[in-house]
Amino acid sequence: MEVFRKNPFKPNVIENNPTAFGLRTKEIIFSITSLLNDNSIFITGARGIGKSSLGLQLQKVLSGDNTLLKRCNMDDSYSDALCIYYACAEETTLEELCLDILYELEQEIMLLPKVKFNKLKPVLELNFGIIKAKFETEIESNKRSPSSIANRFVNGLRAIYNEALALGVFTGINIMIDEVDQLPKKINFGHFIKIIHETLNNRGCDKLTFLFAGQLGSYTRFNKEDPSFERIVKCVPLDRLSWEASNYILDYASATSNPRFQIDEDAKNLVLSLSSGYPYIVHLIGDSCFNELMNSYVITKSIVLTALEVILLTDKREKFTEKLRELEDLERDLIFYMASQPVEILPAEIPYEWIYDKVTDNLEVKKQLDSLLNSLISQGYLYSIKNKAVYIFSEELFRIFVSYIKIELSITKTARREFSDKSLDVNLIKERTEKDEKYNEMEIAGELINSMDANFISPEERKQLFNEYISSKIPSNYSNAWEEDNFKEKK
Ligand SMILES: Nc1ncnc2c1ncn2[C@@H]1O[C@H](COP(=O)(O)OP(=O)(O)OP(=O)(O)O)[C@@H](O)[C@H]1O
Numbered sequence: 093m094e095v096f097r098k099n100p101f102k103p104n105v106i107e108n109n110p111t112a113f114g115l116r117t118k119e120i121i122f123s124i125t126s127l128l129n130d131n132s133i134f135i136t137g138a139r140g141i142g143k144s145s146l147g148l149q150l151q152k153v154l155s156g157d158n159t160l161l162k163r164c165n166m167d168d169s170y171s172d173a174l175c176i177y178y179a180c181a182e183e184t185t186l187e188e189l190c191l192d193i194l195y196e197l198e199q200e201i202m203l204l205p206k207v208k209f210n211k212l213k214p215v216l217e218l219n220f221g222i223i224k225a226k227f228e229t230e231i232e233s234n235k236r237s238p239s240s241i242a243n244r245f246v247n248g249l250r251a252i253y254n255e256a257l258a259l260g261v262f263t264g265i266n267i268m269i270d271e272v273d274q275l276p277k278k279i280n281f282g283h284f285i286k287i288i289h290e291t292l293n294n295r296g297c298d299k300l301t302f303l304f305a306g307q308l309g310s311y312t313r314f315n316k317e318d319p320s321f322e323r324i325v326k327c328v329p330l331d332r333l334s335w336e337a338s339n340y341i342l343d344y345a346s347a348t349s350n351p352r353f354q355i356d357e358d359a360k361n362l363v364l365s366l367s368s369g370y371p372y373i374v375h376l377i378g379d380s381c382f383n384e385l386m387n388s389y390v391i392t393k394s395i396v397l398t399a400l401e402v403i404l405l406t407d408k409r410e411k412f413t414e415k416l417r418e419l420e421d422l423e424r425d426l427i428f429y430m431a432s433q434p435v436e437i438l439p440a441e442i443p444y445e446w447i448y449d450k451v452t453d454n455l456e457v458k459k460q461l462d463s464l465l466n467s468l469i470s471q472g473y474l475y476s477i478k479n480k481a482v483y484i485f486s487e488e489l490f491r492i493f494v495s496y497i498k499i500e501l502s503i504t505k506t507a508r509r510e511f512s513d514k515s516l517d518v519n520l521i522k523e524r525t526e527k528d529e530k531y532n533e534m535e536i537a538g539e540l541i542n543s544m545d546a547n548f549i550s551p552e553e554r555k556q557l558f559n560e561y562i563s564s565k566i567p568s569n570y571s572n573a574w575e576e577d578n579f580k581e582k583k
Protein backbone atom coordinates (compact mmCIF):
# COMPACT_ATOMS: atom_id res chain seq x y z
CA MET A 93 0.00 0.00 0.00
CA GLU A 94 1.19 3.54 -0.77
CA VAL A 95 2.11 5.52 2.32
CA PHE A 96 0.81 9.04 2.57
CA ARG A 97 3.83 11.28 2.12
CA LYS A 98 3.73 14.33 4.32
CA ASN A 99 5.72 17.13 2.69
CA PRO A 100 7.02 19.38 5.49
CA PHE A 101 7.98 22.24 3.17
CA LYS A 102 5.58 25.05 2.44
CA PRO A 103 6.95 27.54 -0.07
CA ASN A 104 3.58 29.21 -0.47
CA VAL A 105 2.24 29.20 3.04
CA ILE A 106 2.92 31.65 5.83
CA GLU A 107 4.78 29.91 8.67
CA ASN A 108 2.47 30.17 11.67
CA ASN A 109 3.85 27.23 13.63
CA PRO A 110 6.08 28.65 16.41
CA THR A 111 8.03 25.40 16.68
CA ALA A 112 8.87 25.31 12.96
CA PHE A 113 9.85 28.98 12.77
CA GLY A 114 13.52 29.78 12.04
CA LEU A 115 14.41 32.13 14.89
CA ARG A 116 15.05 35.83 14.51
CA THR A 117 15.71 36.43 18.18
CA LYS A 118 16.73 40.07 17.94
CA GLU A 119 13.70 41.10 15.88
CA ILE A 120 11.30 39.00 17.95
CA ILE A 121 12.47 40.50 21.25
CA PHE A 122 12.34 44.07 19.88
CA SER A 123 8.91 43.59 18.28
CA ILE A 124 7.22 41.83 21.15
CA THR A 125 8.61 44.30 23.68
CA SER A 126 7.25 47.17 21.58
CA LEU A 127 3.83 45.58 21.15
CA LEU A 128 3.49 44.65 24.82
CA ASN A 129 4.35 48.26 25.63
CA ASP A 130 1.38 49.30 23.47
CA ASN A 131 3.47 50.50 20.52
CA SER A 132 2.58 49.67 16.94
CA ILE A 133 5.26 48.22 14.66
CA PHE A 134 6.03 48.10 10.96
CA ILE A 135 7.83 45.07 9.50
CA THR A 136 9.61 45.86 6.24
CA GLY A 137 11.81 43.74 4.01
CA ALA A 138 12.29 42.19 0.60
CA ARG A 139 9.77 39.86 -1.00
CA GLY A 140 9.68 36.42 0.58
CA ILE A 141 11.99 37.35 3.46
CA GLY A 142 9.34 36.38 6.03
CA LYS A 143 7.38 39.54 6.97
CA SER A 144 3.93 37.96 7.11
CA SER A 145 5.28 34.92 8.95
CA LEU A 146 6.95 37.04 11.61
CA GLY A 147 3.78 39.13 11.96
CA LEU A 148 1.62 36.07 12.54
CA GLN A 149 4.15 34.58 14.95
CA LEU A 150 4.01 37.80 16.99
CA GLN A 151 0.23 37.68 16.99
CA LYS A 152 0.44 34.11 18.32
CA VAL A 153 2.50 35.41 21.23
CA LEU A 154 0.07 38.30 21.80
CA SER A 155 -2.81 35.87 21.95
CA GLY A 156 -1.14 33.88 24.70
CA ASP A 157 1.00 31.21 23.00
CA ASN A 158 4.41 31.50 24.63
CA THR A 159 6.21 28.84 22.56
CA LEU A 160 8.21 31.36 20.57
CA LEU A 161 9.17 33.40 23.65
CA LYS A 162 10.45 30.25 25.34
CA ARG A 163 12.58 29.49 22.30
CA CYS A 164 14.03 33.02 22.57
CA ASN A 165 14.68 32.57 26.30
CA MET A 166 12.16 35.28 27.16
CA ASP A 167 9.72 35.33 30.08
CA ASP A 168 6.07 34.52 29.45
CA SER A 169 4.05 37.52 28.32
CA TYR A 170 0.65 36.95 30.02
CA SER A 171 -0.98 38.57 27.05
CA ASP A 172 -4.38 37.48 25.82
CA ALA A 173 -5.10 39.89 22.98
CA LEU A 174 -7.68 39.48 20.26
CA CYS A 175 -5.74 39.42 16.98
CA ILE A 176 -7.04 40.19 13.52
CA TYR A 177 -5.31 39.86 10.15
CA TYR A 178 -6.06 41.96 7.10
CA ALA A 179 -4.22 42.02 3.74
CA CYS A 180 -4.45 45.08 1.48
CA ALA A 181 -4.88 44.96 -2.27
CA GLU A 182 -4.25 47.46 -5.05
CA GLU A 183 -7.86 48.55 -5.15
CA THR A 184 -8.42 48.77 -1.39
CA THR A 185 -10.07 51.99 -0.25
CA LEU A 186 -9.99 53.41 3.27
CA GLU A 187 -13.70 52.73 3.65
CA GLU A 188 -13.24 49.07 2.71
CA LEU A 189 -10.22 48.68 4.92
CA CYS A 190 -12.12 49.95 7.95
CA LEU A 191 -15.26 47.99 7.20
CA ASP A 192 -13.37 44.77 6.59
CA ILE A 193 -11.42 45.16 9.82
CA LEU A 194 -14.63 45.71 11.78
CA TYR A 195 -16.08 42.66 10.03
CA GLU A 196 -13.00 40.57 10.88
CA LEU A 197 -13.23 41.72 14.47
CA GLU A 198 -16.83 40.57 14.62
CA GLN A 199 -15.90 37.20 13.09
CA GLU A 200 -13.07 36.66 15.57
CA ILE A 201 -15.39 37.43 18.44
CA MET A 202 -17.88 34.88 17.14
CA LEU A 203 -15.08 32.32 17.25
CA LEU A 204 -14.10 33.05 20.86
CA PRO A 205 -14.39 30.16 23.29
CA LYS A 206 -17.91 29.83 24.64
CA VAL A 207 -17.13 31.14 28.13
CA LYS A 208 -15.65 34.31 26.72
CA PHE A 209 -18.25 34.72 24.03
CA ASN A 210 -21.12 34.42 26.52
CA LYS A 211 -19.65 37.20 28.63
CA LEU A 212 -19.59 39.47 25.63
CA LYS A 213 -22.82 38.46 23.96
CA PRO A 214 -25.20 40.94 25.62
CA VAL A 215 -22.85 43.81 24.78
CA LEU A 216 -22.43 42.59 21.24
CA GLU A 217 -26.12 42.51 20.54
CA LEU A 218 -26.59 45.95 21.90
CA ASN A 219 -23.60 47.61 20.38
CA PHE A 220 -21.42 46.02 17.86
CA GLY A 221 -23.77 45.01 15.08
CA ILE A 222 -25.46 48.36 15.26
CA ILE A 223 -22.23 50.32 15.19
CA LYS A 224 -20.90 48.38 12.23
CA ALA A 225 -24.15 48.74 10.29
CA LYS A 226 -24.25 52.43 11.13
CA PHE A 227 -20.69 52.87 9.96
CA GLU A 228 -21.53 51.07 6.75
CA THR A 229 -24.55 53.18 5.86
CA GLU A 230 -22.84 56.39 6.88
CA ILE A 231 -19.87 55.91 4.62
CA GLU A 232 -21.86 54.41 1.80
CA SER A 233 -24.41 57.18 1.62
CA ASN A 234 -21.84 59.90 1.90
CA LYS A 235 -18.27 60.23 0.66
CA ARG A 236 -16.41 60.96 3.88
CA SER A 237 -13.07 62.62 4.41
CA PRO A 238 -10.25 60.41 5.78
CA SER A 239 -10.49 62.02 9.20
CA SER A 240 -14.21 61.46 9.36
CA ILE A 241 -13.75 57.80 8.34
CA ALA A 242 -11.04 57.49 10.99
CA ASN A 243 -13.37 58.90 13.66
CA ARG A 244 -16.14 56.52 12.81
CA PHE A 245 -13.74 53.59 12.61
CA VAL A 246 -12.39 54.38 16.07
CA ASN A 247 -15.92 54.60 17.42
CA GLY A 248 -16.61 51.16 15.97
CA LEU A 249 -13.47 49.75 17.58
CA ARG A 250 -14.14 51.39 20.93
CA ALA A 251 -17.59 49.90 21.15
CA ILE A 252 -16.09 46.47 21.51
CA TYR A 253 -12.76 47.40 23.07
CA ASN A 254 -14.03 49.04 26.27
CA GLU A 255 -16.61 46.43 27.13
CA ALA A 256 -14.39 43.47 26.34
CA LEU A 257 -11.50 44.79 28.38
CA ALA A 258 -13.77 45.70 31.29
CA LEU A 259 -15.28 42.20 31.26
CA GLY A 260 -11.81 40.63 31.09
CA VAL A 261 -12.56 38.82 27.83
CA PHE A 262 -9.19 39.86 26.41
CA THR A 263 -6.33 42.11 27.36
CA GLY A 264 -6.07 44.12 24.16
CA ILE A 265 -6.56 44.11 20.41
CA ASN A 266 -3.90 43.74 17.74
CA ILE A 267 -4.69 44.45 14.12
CA MET A 268 -2.20 43.22 11.54
CA ILE A 269 -2.43 45.05 8.22
CA ASP A 270 -0.28 43.18 5.71
CA GLU A 271 0.85 44.18 2.20
CA VAL A 272 0.43 47.89 2.94
CA ASP A 273 2.71 48.69 -0.02
CA GLN A 274 -0.21 47.62 -2.21
CA LEU A 275 -2.36 50.54 -1.09
CA PRO A 276 -2.91 53.09 -3.85
CA LYS A 277 -0.70 56.17 -3.62
CA LYS A 278 -3.71 58.45 -3.55
CA ILE A 279 -4.62 57.14 -0.11
CA ASN A 280 -2.61 59.14 2.36
CA PHE A 281 -2.23 56.14 4.63
CA GLY A 282 0.55 57.65 6.75
CA HIS A 283 -1.66 60.51 7.76
CA PHE A 284 -4.70 58.28 8.18
CA ILE A 285 -2.85 56.09 10.70
CA LYS A 286 -1.73 59.16 12.58
CA ILE A 287 -5.33 60.31 12.98
CA ILE A 288 -6.41 56.83 14.10
CA HIS A 289 -3.56 56.67 16.59
CA GLU A 290 -4.37 60.04 18.10
CA THR A 291 -8.10 59.46 18.24
CA LEU A 292 -7.59 56.08 19.90
CA ASN A 293 -5.21 57.59 22.43
CA ASN A 294 -7.56 60.48 23.17
CA ARG A 295 -10.27 57.97 23.95
CA GLY A 296 -7.99 55.91 26.19
CA CYS A 297 -7.75 52.88 23.90
CA ASP A 298 -4.02 52.39 24.36
CA LYS A 299 -4.18 48.58 24.42
CA LEU A 300 -5.04 48.58 20.73
CA THR A 301 -1.95 48.17 18.59
CA PHE A 302 -1.25 47.80 14.89
CA LEU A 303 1.22 45.53 13.18
CA PHE A 304 1.96 46.64 9.63
CA ALA A 305 3.95 44.69 7.06
CA GLY A 306 5.12 45.81 3.63
CA GLN A 307 7.89 45.78 1.06
CA LEU A 308 11.08 47.76 1.45
CA GLY A 309 10.41 51.43 0.93
CA SER A 310 6.84 51.49 2.19
CA TYR A 311 7.85 52.67 5.67
CA THR A 312 9.68 55.58 4.07
CA ARG A 313 6.65 56.34 1.93
CA PHE A 314 4.34 56.64 4.96
CA ASN A 315 6.89 58.74 6.81
CA LYS A 316 6.93 61.13 3.89
CA GLU A 317 3.14 61.25 3.93
CA ASP A 318 3.20 62.14 7.62
CA PRO A 319 6.46 62.75 9.49
CA SER A 320 4.80 61.72 12.77
CA PHE A 321 4.43 58.19 11.43
CA GLU A 322 7.98 57.41 12.49
CA ARG A 323 7.23 58.41 16.06
CA ILE A 324 4.00 56.46 16.25
CA VAL A 325 5.07 53.24 14.52
CA LYS A 326 8.40 51.52 15.21
CA CYS A 327 10.20 50.04 12.23
CA VAL A 328 11.39 46.41 12.24
CA PRO A 329 13.57 45.91 9.15
CA LEU A 330 13.89 42.23 8.27
CA ASP A 331 17.19 41.09 6.90
CA ARG A 332 18.08 37.66 5.59
CA LEU A 333 17.76 34.74 7.95
CA SER A 334 20.99 33.49 9.55
CA TRP A 335 22.65 30.29 8.33
CA GLU A 336 21.79 28.67 11.66
CA ALA A 337 18.09 29.61 11.52
CA SER A 338 17.82 28.49 7.88
CA ASN A 339 19.46 25.23 8.87
CA TYR A 340 16.84 24.85 11.59
CA ILE A 341 14.10 24.94 8.93
CA LEU A 342 15.76 21.98 7.19
CA ASP A 343 16.31 20.06 10.44
CA TYR A 344 12.76 20.64 11.56
CA ALA A 345 11.46 19.51 8.19
CA SER A 346 13.50 16.33 8.19
CA ALA A 347 12.30 15.49 11.70
CA THR A 348 8.61 16.03 10.98
CA SER A 349 8.13 14.65 7.48
CA ASN A 350 6.58 11.32 6.72
CA PRO A 351 8.47 9.23 5.86
CA ARG A 352 11.40 10.84 7.62
CA PHE A 353 14.30 11.83 5.44
CA GLN A 354 17.89 12.83 6.03
CA ILE A 355 19.94 15.45 4.29
CA ASP A 356 23.58 14.83 3.44
CA GLU A 357 25.88 17.49 4.85
CA ASP A 358 26.96 18.49 1.36
CA ALA A 359 23.36 18.76 0.15
CA LYS A 360 22.48 20.84 3.18
CA ASN A 361 25.31 23.29 2.61
CA LEU A 362 24.30 23.60 -1.02
CA VAL A 363 20.65 24.36 -0.16
CA LEU A 364 21.62 26.88 2.50
CA SER A 365 24.12 28.77 0.38
CA LEU A 366 21.71 28.78 -2.59
CA SER A 367 18.97 30.20 -0.40
CA SER A 368 21.29 32.93 0.93
CA GLY A 369 19.08 33.63 3.94
CA TYR A 370 15.73 33.64 2.11
CA PRO A 371 13.48 31.24 4.05
CA TYR A 372 11.23 31.14 1.01
CA ILE A 373 14.02 29.60 -1.09
CA VAL A 374 14.80 27.00 1.61
CA HIS A 375 11.16 25.91 1.38
CA LEU A 376 11.12 26.09 -2.42
CA ILE A 377 14.22 23.91 -2.89
CA GLY A 378 13.22 21.64 0.00
CA ASP A 379 9.79 21.11 -1.54
CA SER A 380 11.28 20.29 -4.91
CA CYS A 381 13.81 17.87 -3.31
CA PHE A 382 11.04 16.14 -1.37
CA ASN A 383 9.14 15.58 -4.62
CA GLU A 384 12.27 14.02 -6.14
CA LEU A 385 12.80 11.66 -3.23
CA MET A 386 10.65 8.81 -4.61
CA ASN A 387 11.69 5.67 -2.70
CA SER A 388 14.79 6.98 -1.04
CA TYR A 389 15.08 8.67 2.34
CA VAL A 390 18.21 10.71 1.85
CA ILE A 391 18.44 14.06 0.12
CA THR A 392 21.79 14.03 -1.66
CA LYS A 393 23.61 16.76 -3.54
CA SER A 394 22.48 15.22 -6.81
CA ILE A 395 18.82 15.43 -5.71
CA VAL A 396 19.33 19.12 -4.88
CA LEU A 397 20.77 19.71 -8.34
CA THR A 398 17.82 17.97 -10.00
CA ALA A 399 15.48 20.09 -7.88
CA LEU A 400 17.39 23.15 -9.04
CA GLU A 401 16.87 22.14 -12.65
CA VAL A 402 13.09 21.79 -12.13
CA ILE A 403 12.93 25.16 -10.40
CA LEU A 404 15.04 27.12 -12.85
CA LEU A 405 13.80 25.56 -16.07
CA THR A 406 10.11 25.63 -15.22
CA ASP A 407 8.82 27.39 -12.07
CA LYS A 408 11.14 30.38 -12.08
CA ARG A 409 12.01 30.72 -15.74
CA GLU A 410 9.26 33.17 -16.54
CA LYS A 411 9.70 35.25 -13.40
CA PHE A 412 13.47 35.53 -13.80
CA THR A 413 13.18 36.32 -17.52
CA GLU A 414 10.80 39.12 -16.58
CA LYS A 415 13.22 40.33 -13.92
CA LEU A 416 15.91 40.62 -16.59
CA ARG A 417 13.61 42.39 -19.01
CA GLU A 418 12.72 45.04 -16.43
CA LEU A 419 16.32 46.30 -16.39
CA GLU A 420 17.75 49.12 -18.47
CA ASP A 421 20.06 47.86 -21.24
CA LEU A 422 23.31 48.85 -19.50
CA GLU A 423 22.16 47.41 -16.19
CA ARG A 424 21.25 44.16 -17.92
CA ASP A 425 24.63 43.95 -19.62
CA LEU A 426 26.34 44.40 -16.28
CA ILE A 427 24.16 41.73 -14.65
CA PHE A 428 25.01 39.32 -17.47
CA TYR A 429 28.68 40.11 -17.11
CA MET A 430 28.72 39.71 -13.34
CA ALA A 431 26.60 36.55 -13.35
CA SER A 432 28.92 34.81 -15.79
CA GLN A 433 32.14 35.36 -13.89
CA PRO A 434 33.79 32.08 -12.96
CA VAL A 435 33.13 31.51 -9.28
CA GLU A 436 34.71 29.44 -6.58
CA ILE A 437 32.17 29.87 -3.85
CA LEU A 438 28.39 29.89 -3.39
CA PRO A 439 26.82 32.42 -3.23
CA ALA A 440 29.15 33.89 -5.85
CA GLU A 441 31.39 36.71 -4.60
CA ILE A 442 32.34 39.15 -7.33
CA PRO A 443 35.19 41.52 -6.47
CA TYR A 444 34.87 45.07 -7.71
CA GLU A 445 38.18 44.75 -9.47
CA TRP A 446 36.75 42.04 -11.72
CA ILE A 447 34.24 44.56 -12.98
CA TYR A 448 36.36 47.67 -13.01
CA ASP A 449 39.68 47.50 -14.76
CA LYS A 450 42.05 49.60 -12.66
CA VAL A 451 44.70 49.57 -15.38
CA THR A 452 42.51 51.51 -17.78
CA ASP A 453 41.63 53.84 -14.92
CA ASN A 454 39.05 56.02 -16.60
CA LEU A 455 37.14 58.17 -14.13
CA GLU A 456 34.11 58.57 -16.36
CA VAL A 457 33.80 54.83 -16.80
CA LYS A 458 34.22 54.30 -13.08
CA LYS A 459 31.52 56.85 -12.31
CA GLN A 460 29.09 55.21 -14.68
CA LEU A 461 29.87 51.75 -13.31
CA ASP A 462 29.38 52.90 -9.70
CA SER A 463 26.08 54.46 -10.53
CA LEU A 464 24.92 51.27 -12.28
CA LEU A 465 25.99 49.19 -9.28
CA ASN A 466 24.17 51.54 -6.88
CA SER A 467 21.06 51.36 -8.98
CA LEU A 468 21.18 47.54 -9.02
CA ILE A 469 21.63 47.54 -5.25
CA SER A 470 18.71 49.87 -4.68
CA GLN A 471 16.51 47.76 -6.96
CA GLY A 472 17.38 44.73 -4.84
CA TYR A 473 19.43 42.79 -7.43
CA LEU A 474 22.76 43.00 -5.62
CA TYR A 475 24.27 43.76 -2.27
CA SER A 476 27.84 44.52 -1.35
CA ILE A 477 30.15 43.42 1.47
CA LYS A 478 33.63 44.43 2.62
CA ASN A 479 32.97 48.10 2.11
CA LYS A 480 31.85 47.73 -1.50
CA ALA A 481 34.90 45.67 -2.46
CA VAL A 482 32.77 42.58 -3.19
CA TYR A 483 29.34 42.24 -4.79
CA ILE A 484 26.87 39.39 -4.33
CA PHE A 485 23.55 38.69 -6.05
CA SER A 486 20.64 39.04 -3.61
CA GLU A 487 19.11 35.91 -5.08
CA GLU A 488 21.75 33.34 -5.91
CA LEU A 489 19.17 31.35 -7.88
CA PHE A 490 18.72 34.38 -10.13
CA ARG A 491 22.48 34.61 -10.72
CA ILE A 492 22.63 30.95 -11.70
CA PHE A 493 19.64 31.43 -13.99
CA VAL A 494 21.26 34.44 -15.68
CA SER A 495 24.58 32.72 -16.26
CA TYR A 496 22.81 29.62 -17.60
CA ILE A 497 20.41 31.55 -19.84
CA LYS A 498 23.33 33.41 -21.36
CA ILE A 499 24.57 30.11 -22.72
CA GLU A 500 21.12 29.08 -23.87
CA LEU A 501 20.64 32.44 -25.57
CA SER A 502 23.72 31.96 -27.61
CA ILE A 503 22.34 28.82 -29.17
CA THR A 504 18.56 29.05 -29.26
CA LYS A 505 15.92 31.19 -30.82
CA THR A 506 13.25 30.48 -28.23
CA ALA A 507 15.34 31.90 -25.42
CA ARG A 508 16.23 34.95 -27.49
CA ARG A 509 12.60 35.59 -28.27
CA GLU A 510 11.48 35.19 -24.66
CA PHE A 511 14.10 37.54 -23.55
CA SER A 512 14.58 40.23 -26.14
CA ASP A 513 11.07 41.34 -26.97
CA LYS A 514 10.13 43.76 -24.21
CA SER A 515 6.45 43.90 -25.07
CA LEU A 516 6.08 40.17 -25.15
CA ASP A 517 3.25 38.80 -23.06
CA VAL A 518 2.95 35.41 -21.44
CA ASN A 519 0.51 34.04 -24.00
CA LEU A 520 2.76 35.00 -26.85
CA ILE A 521 5.70 33.22 -25.27
CA LYS A 522 3.51 30.17 -24.77
CA GLU A 523 2.38 30.31 -28.39
CA ARG A 524 5.95 30.58 -29.62
CA THR A 525 7.17 27.77 -27.40
CA GLU A 526 4.37 25.58 -28.76
CA LYS A 527 5.42 26.52 -32.24
CA ASP A 528 8.98 25.50 -31.47
CA GLU A 529 7.76 22.22 -30.09
CA LYS A 530 5.74 21.64 -33.24
CA TYR A 531 8.85 22.23 -35.35
CA ASN A 532 10.64 19.76 -33.15
CA GLU A 533 8.02 17.09 -33.85
CA MET A 534 8.03 17.91 -37.55
CA GLU A 535 11.77 17.58 -37.72
CA ILE A 536 11.70 14.24 -35.99
CA ALA A 537 9.02 13.11 -38.46
CA GLY A 538 11.11 14.45 -41.37
CA GLU A 539 8.36 16.90 -42.37
CA LEU A 540 10.29 20.11 -42.00
CA ILE A 541 10.82 21.91 -45.27
CA ASN A 542 11.97 25.32 -44.14
CA SER A 543 14.49 24.84 -41.39
CA MET A 544 15.17 28.59 -41.01
CA ASP A 545 12.72 28.97 -38.16
CA ALA A 546 13.62 25.78 -36.44
CA ASN A 547 16.51 27.01 -34.36
CA PHE A 548 14.84 25.72 -31.24
CA ILE A 549 15.89 23.77 -28.25
CA SER A 550 13.66 20.95 -27.09
CA PRO A 551 12.88 20.49 -23.39
CA GLU A 552 15.16 17.43 -23.38
CA GLU A 553 18.06 19.35 -24.90
CA ARG A 554 17.47 22.17 -22.50
CA LYS A 555 17.77 19.76 -19.58
CA GLN A 556 20.95 18.35 -20.99
CA LEU A 557 22.41 21.79 -21.51
CA PHE A 558 21.48 22.75 -17.97
CA ASN A 559 23.11 19.64 -16.55
CA GLU A 560 26.31 20.32 -18.44
CA TYR A 561 26.22 23.85 -17.13
CA ILE A 562 25.65 22.70 -13.54
CA SER A 563 28.40 20.13 -13.55
CA SER A 564 30.96 22.62 -14.82
CA LYS A 565 29.89 25.86 -13.11
CA ILE A 566 28.59 25.09 -9.62
CA PRO A 567 31.42 25.18 -7.07
CA SER A 568 31.48 23.03 -3.93
CA ASN A 569 32.62 25.71 -1.51
CA TYR A 570 29.87 27.35 0.45
CA SER A 571 29.64 30.51 2.46
CA ASN A 572 27.27 32.46 4.66
CA ALA A 573 28.45 35.73 3.15
CA TRP A 574 25.06 37.40 3.62
CA GLU A 575 25.50 37.35 7.39
CA GLU A 576 27.29 40.33 8.84
CA ASP A 577 30.78 40.74 7.51
CA ASN A 578 32.33 40.37 10.97
CA PHE A 579 30.77 37.03 11.68
CA LYS A 580 31.67 35.61 8.35
CA GLU A 581 33.24 32.20 8.40
CA LYS A 582 33.61 29.83 5.50
CA LYS A 583 31.51 26.73 5.79
N1 LIG B 1 11.47 32.38 10.04
C1 LIG B 1 10.95 31.48 9.20
N2 LIG B 1 11.06 30.16 9.43
C2 LIG B 1 10.55 29.25 8.57
N3 LIG B 1 9.93 29.57 7.43
C3 LIG B 1 9.78 30.86 7.15
C4 LIG B 1 10.27 31.89 8.01
N4 LIG B 1 9.97 33.08 7.46
C5 LIG B 1 9.33 32.82 6.32
N5 LIG B 1 9.20 31.50 6.12
C6 LIG B 1 8.64 30.86 4.93
O1 LIG B 1 9.11 31.60 3.81
C7 LIG B 1 8.08 31.85 2.87
C8 LIG B 1 7.86 33.35 2.72
O2 LIG B 1 7.41 33.87 3.94
P1 LIG B 1 6.39 35.08 4.05
O3 LIG B 1 5.20 34.85 3.18
O4 LIG B 1 6.15 35.29 5.50
O5 LIG B 1 7.30 36.25 3.46
P2 LIG B 1 6.87 37.73 3.10
O6 LIG B 1 8.06 38.57 3.36
O7 LIG B 1 5.61 38.09 3.78
O8 LIG B 1 6.63 37.59 1.53
P3 LIG B 1 5.83 38.60 0.58
O9 LIG B 1 6.73 39.75 0.37
O10 LIG B 1 5.63 37.79 -0.66
O11 LIG B 1 4.55 38.97 1.26
C9 LIG B 1 6.87 31.07 3.38
O12 LIG B 1 6.87 29.84 2.74
C10 LIG B 1 7.12 30.89 4.87
O13 LIG B 1 6.56 29.67 5.30
Ligand SMILES: [Mg+2]
Nearest residue numbers: 143144145270
Ligand atom coordinates in the same frame (compact mmCIF):
# COMPACT_ATOMS: atom_id res chain seq x y z
MG1 LIG C 1 3.76 38.65 3.05
